[in-house]
Amino acid sequence: MKMINVVILAAIGSLPLHINAKPIQKPLDQVSWNFSGDRFHCQMETPLEFDGNATVLVRSGQQPRVTLKTFQRPYFVDSAWLSINDEPWKKESLSYQWIEGRTRGAEELIFQDSHKIKSLLNKMEKGAWAQVSARYSQHQDVKTWELPAIHFSESLQEMKTCMSNLLPMDYPQAKDNLFHFPLGSSELSLQQKLRIADVASYIHYDDTIGTILIDGHTDDSGNSLNNLGLARERAKAVKAELKKVGVDTKKIQVRAHGQRFPLKANTNESNREQNRRVQVRIVKSDNTGRDQA
Incomplete structure (x- = not known):
C-alpha cells in the first residue's frame, strides 16, 4: 500500500490547489445508504455517480x-482527504475535520482515523455531508466526491x-495466539485472561x-x-x-514441549522472553482452510 501525504486545511475556501468546479454527486433523489452486517462486520455503502461506491x-x-x-481515475492519487461539510444550503457552508487517506491499488482510497470517523458519523446523523477529495500525481487538479447524508x-x-x-475477533485473529510468561511462572495476567x-467468544460462535x-x-x-513440567x-x-469461560474441553489437546522448540535462539533475555510461551491454535474440522467462519 502506498502511504500518501497529510493535507492540513482549515476550510474549503483555503485549498491551495485547483478543485474541479463541480464535485461529483449523485442526484439527491437517487442517494441511498445501504446497510449490511453480521457478527464479524458492519457496513454502510452508498453508490457513487457513474460507478463505484463509498463504504x-x-x-x-x-x-x-x-x-x-x-x-473513473486514470492516474494514481498523490494525496487524499476526507472532510465534513455543513449542509450545502446553509448560508456559510464550511468544511472541517480533515482525515488523511491512503491508497490501495489504483482505485481505492482508505481513511482510518477512528476518532474522527466516529465524529463524522455523528455529524452526518445530524445532517452534515461528507466529502472525499483526491489530488492526482500527474495533475495539480483535485477531484471531489460528495457523500450526502440523505437516508443516512x-x-x-x-x-x-x-x-x-460484533464478536471481539474473527477467525484470522482467533486461529493462532501466543501467551508469554515471566521466568519460572505459569500464571496468566489479567490481560491474557x-x-x-x-478467543472463547469466537470458539462459541463457530461450530466448525x-x-x-x-x-x-x-x-x-x-x-x-x-x-517440560513447567x-x-x-x-x-x-x-x-x-x-472457565465455557469452552468444551473435549476439543482441547494439551502438549508440553519444554525448551525443545524455541522461537528464537536463547542467547539473550529478550529472546528468552519470546520462548516462554503457550501457543493456542484453532483447527477447523472441515479442513477448508478458509480465512473466516
Whole structure:
C-alpha cells in the first residue's frame, strides 16, 4: 500500500490547489445508504455517480474506516482527504475535520482515523455531508466526491446495533495466539485472561471448530526435565481458563514441549522472553482452510 501525504486545511475556501468546479454527486433523489452486517462486520455503502461506491466499514477487533472505490481515475492519487461539510444550503457552508487517506491499488482510497470517523458519523446523523477529495500525481487538479447524508440516519441506527453485537475477533485473529510468561511462572495476567475470553467468544460462535491445540514452551533456563513440567503447567493454565469461560474441553489437546522448540535462539533475555510461551491454535474440522467462519 502506498502511504500518501497529510493535507492540513482549515476550510474549503483555503485549498491551495485547483478543485474541479463541480464535485461529483449523485442526484439527491437517487442517494441511498445501504446497510449490511453480521457478527464479524458492519457496513454502510452508498453508490457513487457513474460507478463505484463509498463504504463505512467496521470489522471484528478493528477500528472503523471509510473507503471510496471508483473506476473513473486514470492516474494514481498523490494525496487524499476526507472532510465534513455543513449542509450545502446553509448560508456559510464550511468544511472541517480533515482525515488523511491512503491508497490501495489504483482505485481505492482508505481513511482510518477512528476518532474522527466516529465524529463524522455523528455529524452526518445530524445532517452534515461528507466529502472525499483526491489530488492526482500527474495533475495539480483535485477531484471531489460528495457523500450526502440523505437516508443516512436510518442505516446508521442499524450500523450501531450491528457494532454492539460484533464478536471481539474473527477467525484470522482467533486461529493462532501466543501467551508469554515471566521466568519460572505459569500464571496468566489479567490481560491474557481477557484475550482468552475473546478467543472463547469466537470458539462459541463457530461450530466448525474441531480441535483446539495448546502447546506449552519454555526457554533453556534450568534443566530440561523441569522445563517440560513447567511447559505443561503453562498449557494447563490456559486450558483451565478456556474451561472457565465455557469452552468444551473435549476439543482441547494439551502438549508440553519444554525448551525443545524455541522461537528464537536463547542467547539473550529478550529472546528468552519470546520462548516462554503457550501457543493456542484453532483447527477447523472441515479442513477448508478458509480465512473466516
